[in-house]
Each structure stands twice: as structure tokens, then as C-alpha cells.
Amino acid sequence: MLVLLPPSETKAAGGDGPPLELDALAHPELTPTRRKLAEALRSLAADVPASLSALGISARQTAEVERNAALFDSPTAPGLERYTGVLFDALDVCSLPAPERSRADARLAVASALFGLVRGADRIPAYRLSGGSALPGFGGLRAVWRPVLEPVLQGADEFVVDLRSGAYAELARVPGAVSVRVLSESADGTRKVVSHHNKSHKGRLARVLASAADEPADVDGVLRLARGAGMRVEQESERALCVVVPA
Template sequence: MLVLLPPSETKAEGGSGPSLDRITLSFPELDPVREKLCSALVDLAGDVAASLTALGISERQSGEVERNAALRSSPTMPALSRYTGVLYDALDVTGMTKAELGRASGRLAVASALFGLVRADDHVPAYRLSASSAIPGVGPLGALWRPVLEPVLAGLDGLVIDMRSGPYAGLAKIPGAVTVRVVSQEANGRRLAVTHFNKAYKGKLARALSTASREPATVKAVISIAAKADLHVEQTGPAALELVI
């Protein structure tokens, strides 16, 4: 099983790993696009104003441009530690036992606008690039990633639980992946998509699935593991789950 997580706009600072070595990253088939994007971001960082526009950020976030400028030389850390925010707080990597972290490292991957797809223990630097960014000379990221990323995703073995957010799901499709929708249920039975707590609950579900002593291989097993973690998950289609809160 592989649980595919969205990245986060925010990243942890620093790191104790060596500078970026793309050769060591999982899914080496993606390297040509990774190299193109890394080069484009480093070059773009030479023009702060243009970088702010392309990345969709304000002058108060100019430190993000500095991160991109140092993309090739800054220290790295495992992806699970680099990405931060609500989902990753709920995932709570620092609270995992050694055994749980070992299982999670094999079952989690992160979708990335810069790297396409990375395993949980791949070492990455801090950077700023989102799926909606418009980098001069590169074009839409979906058009760039789709031809190389979709074959990689189609080749994933076993059950794939797709928790990517919309913009990242738009970078490439995954045939047969099981999607997760977080919903609330009204008194009349009507279900509404949850926005505010969406990431937190996906993080909780990802934690339960990735650290379970027995790796789930079926949707039924996913629902069972979720129930043990006090999460109410229902199958609503052949490849669709709803997490009801």
C-alpha cells in the first residue's frame, strides 16, 4: 500500500542532510523534469520581483525566494520532516515509535510540484513551488509533469490511497487509486465536503494506515484500521472513500 500525501506550502527550516542529490531520490525517471524545474527556480530567484509574481507570494515572503536561490546548496532532511502544516501535525512523525516510523517510511509518499513524487525518507531541501505556480519559460506544471509522472504513478504496485489536494491531483492521474473525501453529515443525512478540518483528518487517517502493524491491502482493511483509530470511513464507490466527521 502507498498513501500519497499532498505537500505543504510551509517547510521546516534547516536540515542535517547533505545538499540536494537528485540521483538519490526515488523514481529516477522523473529526474529530467526535476532538473529543469530546479534550474528554472534558481535562475528565477535572481529576480526577486519576478519570483514573487511567479510563485504567487507577497514581499513579506521574500525569504522563500532566498530558499529557492540556495536550492542546490542548502541542507536536506527527510520529506516527512520537511513538510509542515496541519496535515503533517496530525501525522505526528515525531510522536512515532521507531517501528512505526519504519512502517510509515515505506507506506507514505508526497506529491510535489518540484520533485513530482518522493518517498517519505527521500532527503529534500526547503523550497517554494506550488502546483499553481507559473514559472517563466516552463509553462503550466501539469503539462510538464503529466507525460512523465502518469506512467510512474500507473506503475505503482498494490493499493494506492490518494489524499492529494485538487491542484496536485491535477498534475497527474493515478489509475485505480482510492480517493478520500472528508465530509460532515447533517441531521437530515446530507453530507457536505469539509474544508477547515480536511487536512487534519487526512493526516490522522494517514497516520493510522501508515503505522498499523499489518499493512492494509484492501479497502475493507483500510476501513477496519480507520475504525480502530476512531475514524469513521465508508466506501462510497469502487475507488472512493468518505471520512465522516
């Protein structure tokens, strides 16, 4: 099973690993694209105003540009520990016992505008690049990643659960994947799509799927594990699930 996670804009600082080694990351077929984007992002960092514009951030976030400038020099950390925020707080991989953490590293992958796909144990530095960004000389990242990333994901002989958000799902389509959305239900039965806090529930689901001793191979397996963990999950169609939470 492969569970695709959205990344976070925020990244944990520091790390205890050596500087970035692109050749050491999983899915080496992505290395040429990773290298081109990483070198372009580092070069762009020399022009702070241009970086702020391309990244869609304000002058108060200049530290993010500094991170990009040090992309090949700063320490690295495992991908599942580099990303922060609501989803990754709920996932909380650092609290998993060793056998469960090993399963999480093998089953989880984070969609990345810079690296395409980051597996759990891939060591990466802190950086700033969003799925909706456009780098000078490259344009939109969907056009950059789709030709190389889609074959990797579509060629994987794994059951895929796709928890990615819109911009990152656009970087590569996975036709056979199971999608998941989160709905809140009020006392009268009315349901609404959950926006920001959907990440917490997706993080909880990812933790359940990643740490389970029995790896699910289909939708029924996902439903069984999620419901066994106390989550209310319904099947909307053959390849679509929804997590239902109280309003």
C-alpha cells in the first residue's frame, strides 16, 4: 500500500543528517527533474525580491529564501519529520514504536513541489516551494512534474490511498487511487465539506493505515482499519471514501 500525503508549507528546522544527496532519494528516475528544480531554486534565492514573488510570500518570510539558498548545504531530516502542521501533528510519526515507524516509512509518501515524491525515510533539507508556484524558466510545476511523476505513480504495483490536496494532486494523476474527503455532520444530518481541519482527520487516518500490522490491499481493508480505530468512514463510490466528523 502507498498512502500519498500533501506536504506542508511549514518545515521543521535543523536536522542531524548530512547535506542533501539527490541520488540517495527513493525513485531515482525523478533525480534529473529534482536536480534541475533544486538548482534553479537555489539560484533564484540570490535575488530575494524575485524569490519572494515566485514563492508567493512576503518580505517577513525572507528566512524561507535563505533556506532555499542553503538547499545543498543545510542538514537533512527524514521526510516524515521535516514536514509540520496539522496533518503531521495528527500523524505524529515520532511517537510510533519502531516496528510501526518502519511500516510508516515504507507506506507513506509526501507529495513535493521540489522533490516530486518524498518517501518516509528520505532525508531532505528545509525548503520553500509550493505546488502552485512558477519558477522562472520552468513555468507552472504541473507541466514539469506530470511527464515524469505520473509514470512512477501509475507504474507502482501498490494499492494507493490519495490524501493529497488539489494543487499536489494536479502534479500527477493516479487513476486507480482511492480518494478521501472529510465531511462534518450537524445534528439535523446536514453535511458540509471540512476545509482546514480536514488535515487533522487525514493525518489520523494516515497513522492508522501506516502503523497497522495488517496492510490493507483494498477499500474494504481501509474501512475495516479506520472503523476499528473509532473513525466514522463511509464508502461513497468504488474509489471514494469520506470521513464523517461531528460539526
